[in-house]
Amino acid sequence: MKQTPFDVIVIGGGHAGAEAAHASARAGARTTLVTMRADTIGVMSCNPAIGGLGKGHLVREIDAMGGIMGLAADRSGIQFRLLNRRKGPAVRGPRTQSDRALYKAAIQDLLGQQPNLTILVGEVADLILRDGRIEGVGLSDGSELRAGAVVLTTGTFLRGVIHIGDRKLEGGRMGDRPSNRLAQRLRDLDLPLGRLKTGTPPRLRSSSIAWDSLDMQAPDDDPMLFSYLSKAPTARQISCGITHTNARTHEIISGNLSRSAMYGGHIEGVGPRYCPSIEDKVVRFADKSSHQIFLEPEGLDSDVVYPNGISTSLPEDVQEAYVRSIVGLEQAEILQPGYAIEYDYVDPQRLTAELELPDLPGLFLAGQINGTTGYEEAAAQGLMAGLNAARRVLGHAPVILGRAEAYIGVLIDDLVTRGVTEPYRMFTSRAEYRLSLRADNADQRLTPKADTLGVIAEDRRVLFFQKMEALDRGRVLLSTKRFTPRDIAVTGIVINQDGQRRSGMEILAFPDVGVEHVDQLIPEFAALPDEVRTQLAIEATYKTYVDRQQRDADALRRDEDLIIPRTLAYAEIGGLSNELRGKLDRIRPGTLGQAGRIDGMTPAALALILTRIRHEDRRRA
Numbered sequence: 001m002k003q004t005p006f007d008v009i010v011i012g013g014g015h016a017g018a019e020a021a022h023a024s025a026r027a028g029a030r031t032t033l034v035t036m037r038a039d040t041i042g043v044m045s046c047n048p049a050i051g052g053l054g055k056g057h058l059v060r061e062i063d064a065m066g067g068i069m070g071l072a073a074d075r076s077g078i079q080f081r082l083l084n085r086r087k088g089p090a091v092r093g094p095r096t097q098s099d100r101a102l103y104k105a106a107i108q109d110l111l112g113q114q115p116n117l118t119i120l121v122g123e124v125a126d127l128i129l130r131d132g133r134i135e136g137v138g139l140s141d142g143s144e145l146r147a148g149a150v151v152l153t154t155g156t157f158l159r160g161v162i163h164i165g166d167r168k169l170e171g172g173r174m175g176d177r178p179s180n181r182l183a184q185r186l187r188d189l190d191l192p193l194g195r196l197k198t199g200t201p202p203r204l205r206s207s208s209i210a211w212d213s214l215d216m217q218a219p220d221d222d223p224m225l226f227s228y229l230s231k232a233p234t235a236r237q238i239s240c241g242i243t244h245t246n247a248r249t250h251e252i253i254s255g256n257l258s259r260s261a262m263y264g265g266h267i268e269g270v271g272p273r274y275c276p277s278i279e280d281k282v283v284r285f286a287d288k289s290s291h292q293i294f295l296e297p298e299g300l301d302s303d304v305v306y307p308n309g310i311s312t313s314l315p316e317d318v319q320e321a322y323v324r325s326i327v328g329l330e331q332a333e334i335l336q337p338g339y340a341i342e343y344d345y346v347d348p349q350r351l352t353a354e355l356e357l358p359d360l361p362g363l364f365l366a367g368q369i370n371g372t373t374g375y376e377e378a379a380a381q382g383l384m385a386g387l388n389a390a391r392r393v394l395g396h397a398p399v400i401l402g403r404a405e406a407y408i409g410v411l412i413d414d415l416v417t418r419g420v421t422e423p424y425r426m427f428t429s430r431a432e433y434r435l436s437l438r439a440d441n442a443d444q445r446l447t448p449k450a451d452t453l454g455v456i457a458e459d460r461r462v463l464f465f466q467k468m469e470a471l472d473r474g475r476v477l478l479s480t481k482r483f484t485p486r487d488i489a490v491t492g493i494v495i496n497q498d499g500q501r502r503s504g505m506e507i508l509a510f511p512d513v514g515v516e517h518v519d520q521l522i523p524e525f526a527a528l529p530d531e532v533r534t535q536l537a538i539e540a541t542y543k544t545y546v547d548r549q550q551r552d553a554d555a556l557r558r559d560e561d562l563i564i565p566r567t568l569a570y571a572e573i574g575g576l577s578n579e580l581r582g583k584l585d586r587i588r589p590g591t592l593g594q595a596g597r598i599d600g601m602t603p604a605a606l607a608l609i610l611t612r613i614r615h616e617d618r619r620r621a
Helices: 015-026 055-064 069-076 100-113 180-188 247-254 278-284 316-323 375-393 407-418 439-453 458-480 485-489 504-508 515-521 530-560 578-587 592-596 603-620
Strands: 003-005 008-011 031-035 049-051 077-083 093-098 117-121 124-130 133-139 144-146 149-152 161-164 167-170 193-200 203-205 215-217 240-244 292-297 304-308 334-336 339-346 363-365
Touching (some): 008 133, 015 031, 015 117, 015 149, 049 055, 049 069, 049 375, 055 093, 055 375, 055 439, 069 077, 069 093, 069 100, 069 375, 093 100, 100 117, 124 180, 133 149, 180 339, 375 407, 407 592, 439 530, 458 504, 458 530, 504 515, 504 530, 515 530, 530 592, 592 603
Parallel strands (some): 003 144, 008 031, 008 149, 031 117, 149 363
Antiparallel strands (some): 077 093, 124 133, 133 144, 161 339, 193 339, 203 304, 215 240, 292 304
């Protein structure tokens, strides 16, 4: 039985696994990524798109930390669009429709270039334990891999079951077998497992669609890319089609609900509320006469179209009937039926903020195994799990991002503190500090931390500090030069002639004022790069609110960051309800802030916990 030593083993080559392996290797750990098929590493299992509201923020943060999802999205993007463009910068979400083949190729290329990283093809069937902690994995061929830490990123493969009407197929996704032996091993370890489900729509042949009868949505003229290393799209930009369901579509679906896997009682797992199937839409929104569908080509050289908005678990004959009731799809040919997929997940409340299972030290979990949905949420967890696995093995302190630092921090804190009752999806509304956690400033928030950790390449480091130098020059110009109302009015800005001098930063904060106005007042400002000037205009707009938010965050952090010892005996704390004791014992929050976000927690209970911690600190002293 061959034993191969590594520092970190990553199981699974999806979005979480790719990011985890790359992060672990960047952190200096000898890393191997084990996957059942090397040719599917980086495959987009569901929609051919990256980013969106909240999700785009995550991708920007992954990139700021040296990750690869943003770079791959920029290399493969065939339709870049900034969502919520008419709203404030804090809630705008960059998104791109991707060419599936180009995205997968980009991920595989980026992994292939990374030192310290080995790709191994095989099926992990066992977790090797010694004295209660992870020591490696066993493969189905009998060989073993030894490592100080293991990152599990199994996606939808743990006991994965595909549902099409009343038909069931075993699979992690269409065409790939599930990971049943590993799933059984996790059950044998008595981990808190549950079942979730997600779905995908039927894939259509592009040449069978009447594109001339559809509205078309063009890409942005000024695309917002994901990586701070990217300068412009590299792939040809295309439009996608827009159509709608109608009364006939809804009639067909309503008449066949009993044949849906979900409504027919064949699925026990809970699906994502924010990404419902077409059956769900027809039932839950019965008052709506139509639902929008985006027809997204899956690649520049592909004849496959992804109809975003009609995921389903209805039988194939019903899928064909309702698809052909839709304008533009009357002759549409289905290349692959839509389906629902059901899979095991682990209750994320059992994880630490480092995404480690304290019951099995050295085992980290990331992605859909933690109850999330979406490529971006998976990749964000993979990044942090990979970094923390490497740092554990190398003897370094863990990396934990707070809720006031990053959407990644919000994501992980929500998971480990609150758990999930349905597949978790990121939204800007989940972040209390979203005014400062913008997509445009992700590098300023996180790249210095990544630089300190030593996980960014020199080219990114140089570009970042060049940008920071330009931003600092711009801030000095905007804050030191002051102008009279008469000076300001010359630029076309309507202003009261009150005699008060104002700085460039104050002028930029006026409604309907852009950088072109300040360019006239400060010629040196006009010479700065466009992205720097735009960034400073956003800072000016939010300055008052962000300053106030930062004060609140600093005050909250003083108490929130107080560490709770993992050995704290909650049963001995008088005044706590039995319900809270049970939750605290199960979740084992790492900080007072995490404890405060547990359902049912009260200020009085937090005060009791704080008093107990201080009492034990005094006793140890």
